[in-house]
Amino acid sequence: MENEQGSLLDEKALAEAATDPAARVEALRREIEHNSYLYYALDAPVLSDAAFDSLMRELRELEAAHPELIDPTSPTQRVGGYVGEQFAPVRHARRMYSLDNAMDLGELDAWMERVVEDFGHFPPMDCELKIDGSSIALTYEDGVLVRAATRGDGTTGEDVTANMRTVKDVPLRLRPEALGAIADRTAPLELRGEVYLSKASFERLNLAAEANGKAPFANPRNAAAGSLRQKDPKITQGRELSTFMYAIAEDGALSVPGQYQLLEWLREAGFHVNPDVELCESAEAVRAFCERALERREQLPYEIDGVVVKVNAFAQQEALGFTARAPRWAIAFKFPPEEKTTLLRDITVQVGRTGALTPVAELAPVVVAGSTVARATLHNLDEVHRKDVRVGDTVVVRKAGDVIPEVLGPVLSLRPDGAAPWAMPDVCPSCGSPVIREEGEVAFRCISIDCPAQAQERLLHWASRGALDIDGMGEEIVTRLVEVGRLTDVADYYSLDEVELALLDMGRVNKEGQPIRLGATIAAKLVAAIEASRTRPFARVLFGLGIRHVGKTTAEALAGAFPSIDALAAATEEELAAVDGIGPKIARSAYVFLRVPENAAVIDRLRAAGVRLAEEAPAPGEERPQTLAGLTFVLTGSLVESGMTRDEAGAALKALGAKVSGSVSKKTSYVVAGEAAGSKYDKAVSLGVPVLDEAALLRVLETGEPPAAEPAE
Template sequence: MTRDEALQRIEALRAEIRYHDHRYYVLDDPEVTDAEYDQLIAELKALESAYPDLVTADSPTQRVGGEPRPELATVRHSVPMLSLDNAMDDLALAEFDRRIRAAFPELGPVPYTAEPKLDGLAVSLRYERGTLTLAATRGDGTLGEDVTHNARTIPSVLLRLLGTDWPEVLEVRGEVYMTRSGFEHLNRALARRGERTFANPRNAAAGSLRQLDPRIVAQRPLRFCAYGWGELSVDPGISQFAMLQRLAAWGLPISPELRLVEGLEGCRAYFAELGSRREGLDYDIDGVVFKLDRIDLQQALGTTSHHPRWAIARKFPAQEALTVVEAIEFQVGRTGAITPVANLRPVQVAGATVSRASLHNFDELRRKDVRVGDTVIVRRAGEVIPEIVRVLAEHRPLGSKPVEPPTHCPVCGAEVLRPEGEVIARCSAGLWCPAQRKETIRHFASRRALDIQGLGERLIDRLVDLGWVREPADLYTLQQAQLAELERMGDKSAANLISAIERSKETTLARLIYALGIREVGETTARLLAERFPDLEELMVADEESLMQVEGIGPVVAAQIRGFMVEPHNRAAIAHLITAGVRWPRQGPSVGSTSLPLAGKTFVITGTLSKPRELIKARLESLGARVSDGVSRQTDYLIVGANPGSKLAKAQALGVAVLDEAGFASLIEDFI
């Protein structure tokens, strides 16, 4: 290959990799496998190694690397990065709308852009001739810190814009944040290495971006979302919403929740709707940002020294609050783990009353030094159990003493053991301890496991205390008349519960594996195990070496799985479940096999359905179909439930066949 040929191939590879990065990190709709992507990167690296003079700063190979910096340099923003005015209640939002209408009475109902207010760190990305040249934090709005070396490691931060019609200068404003799932994964990894964990995703994102060593930042699951612009060498046009679409066309990620709403009622409806889904999002938001959509009117209104007059942040209730620890007690989990839990003086956090908070384990309790009587900051985010973020030691009462771990189980009195090298102390009694039996059943019936609706904590306690349920399979022996005799149950509630238990028999192998409650096996690991061992019997006899071939499973997790599967009681419990009628779609030949009835067909699922989405996906894949996350021209069918969202409109616009649940059942009834 000549140098000119190498240059031509390098440029083609860079363009192709940028395209696939955008599909994966921004659109969440990859078109190639990880192996195919890795081959492209490997080929580019090899060519750049052979022709080092052809390496450019915006090459995909230059994301990670560089030596630590001695300090972060100061950057002056060419256009100030202002804060937003806050509306803490609906009256303040109504007053904001009134001021806009008073300024432009001819406008009628005011058009606003609406999007979530991400709880992260505001940054500015400067592109010159399409190439990233500078990234800076907001700082005080006038002076920020140069974090270019770190921003380059974030996959969703483009090193070079897509397309060719971008302006000479484009300064993009946005938020660097961390998803909740990424935050939990990071904290687990830090804890395993004995390093200090982060209090919440925002602190993790801010702390990561301000690191001096970009090699550390590259290991952190950071993301970027654009919401505006600063210096711009072209006319942005008349519409904020339309300009954000232009940013998206250049490959910059914008919020998938971005909407154009009309008037105060439109703002209120959006705020209520997003608030109802807030806890189901995989990222923290602390409000909604509303901006006057007309850019010419924005300019007419201008700004104060602190905030633009044409935008406001309608805030959600605070997710952190001050309260007092009234007592510390110890809970016993399904694996015997003993967890210290703080009983708190009830306090409102994120719209809910919080009276308890997990302290995780005794090392964490000792690190935070939480004591009875302490004033603490408590946090509630998403579906995560409330936790104590920090103790205000200056308010600690005199004479308080550190909490000592128990030597015996608080439920059954058995000895408490703490294996060497582990942070968790456990009851030694196993399933003979009533608390472990109850927690095992709770986990089995939980939403992400077998999802038995109506089987709540108090009812499980009662069923176990009566001796009716000793293991999960016993749930399938319960009778309606038997349950109806229980206090506060009645015939209708008993019938509903029996129906829910019966429905739970139809599940997926991944859900069943997760429901078994194997230590260290969460939802992701359960899914990977189900893919690697589509026959449960294969998993039950797999040795540790075979288990470690599954992505993300090391010797510790493999030993836990193997230990669980060789235990006679566990094998018997699995056999009892199968005898009781628990079943799942058996995985046939690989997805897309031409011998299967739905081979070559692509499905997308959206909305709330009567059955778990994983079950429908497993059925489709067992029939040879491919299940995708996003609707495109390649989609053959869209299966819709309640509240389908934007995917339905896109499918209708593209002429994609739309099936409700009845239509889906009719389509596949001949194959089941």
């Protein structure tokens, strides 16, 4: 029984523990677990940190003296010595759905009205803050944590059990008081929630990263997701992760009638549950909760990006059911993009890989939607003049979709005297060559083929995921290799070796004043990625060359018509323009590019390096029947379960005769919706185009048979 100090130990237990190590170990574990519950679940700590640490120290000493008493659920076993090589796939007990979004109160009202129409009255609704973190599924058997998995594609996630055991507010075993509500204690009980970093923890993490010469995390959500996938759990433990649990995979696994009651049970079981929750009896109460949450957003110690509204009763949830990708009984009310004001210190010019000059706003750093913004593209001169932003202005900044920094415009009342309209420079800031603007084009361009800025952008483009996908070859490393003269064109990648990369001076020094090197681990990964890039399909090589106007789809069309670089180089402009999807403008660009001597020299060096410069013809008998001829597919979202990129999935569909498009129309045959499918999915729904999930796509690719799908709901 709990005494006045919040202890679970009575006099009898204390007496037994004094003479029996096993009893003392169990008593200490119960006491530590109970105080963890008070601290994390109830936010009502009783013991001081020093007293809690003393209990942990005694438990560790007893377990060290009596190793036969060590148990995996002991609080001392949160961190072991295991370092995983990879994360095994875990299939969820039930699909983890995404939520449909209401972008404003009007859309939220419309959803509530549809629910009322279904039931004939307003059903009680549970309102919870939408935590900006990374989804997690925790599985317990007989009250003991046995598995933790990421969301993955919603059906299959990754096993991160070792890492989640280090998160202090995750109970390794459920409190006995809560076990009676479980229908079958021996059956797996999958509970769900969000892993997140508090604002303070995120700031400390980034300060530590910068002190060690590493790039800071973009936002708390990315930091939390990355922390879950660390191969060493001790690294995860140092990231100060926290959780809010809020869901269960199978409603019938617990004797609770609804979502609000589930949250109460989760708290009783020992989980950290967000205290900002309300059971609303009217649409007015739901709207009021959302408005209060928006007003309090900045004051919260963690990031939120909206409110989740759920029909409370599980029986009513079951009656409403699901669409192809989301429950009908829940919706996410998304907050409008957060806007901040800051000083526009300067407008600089960035030179792209095709020579296009892009004005960039250099801002006084400001935190927007959870991350620091110091730069934002202004796109082009016309956009600068349309928004009338000038150096010295106080400007309004937001993140488009809470992701991409965007300057909305100036606060004119704060404009300083003498602030002049900005003009594009007459010469390239990188090489000093003249800048031109072709008739009918928005962009200004540097016309020098020797421009070093273009060379760097071409190098980054070659290494990008859609092109040769040299994983890890980011801007910092490429910039340094260019600065030391080791990279001048894309063929130089294939002469890099592991030793020189490991010793690469990154242009910074550590606390002892010694130069920071790239290191052997990163160097080995880069060399392996470079080696793998030699075998990328010819279409991706063609895209990676950075020919103006030749995007991924255009490159695929050219590679399909001219299956080698030699065939392409031998083609006339007229032959190029005759390819479906290639017009005179693209044909002219490709024709000229392949006849520039410097470009031809680079291609010859790529050939010598073993980069694939021709499509591989299928062996006799391996040609697949064109069973999907006449069908048009559109792919959206991430294909997590298969590990394919959308480009790879598109190529597999094309091998069966299908056409793959980048936009949805009434002529689209099917839309393949992966994880985080966006506006293309929404358009498919509005047009009644059939939607396939990833599992259906994989069946199509395996069997070669056209899919059977109902129109999108």
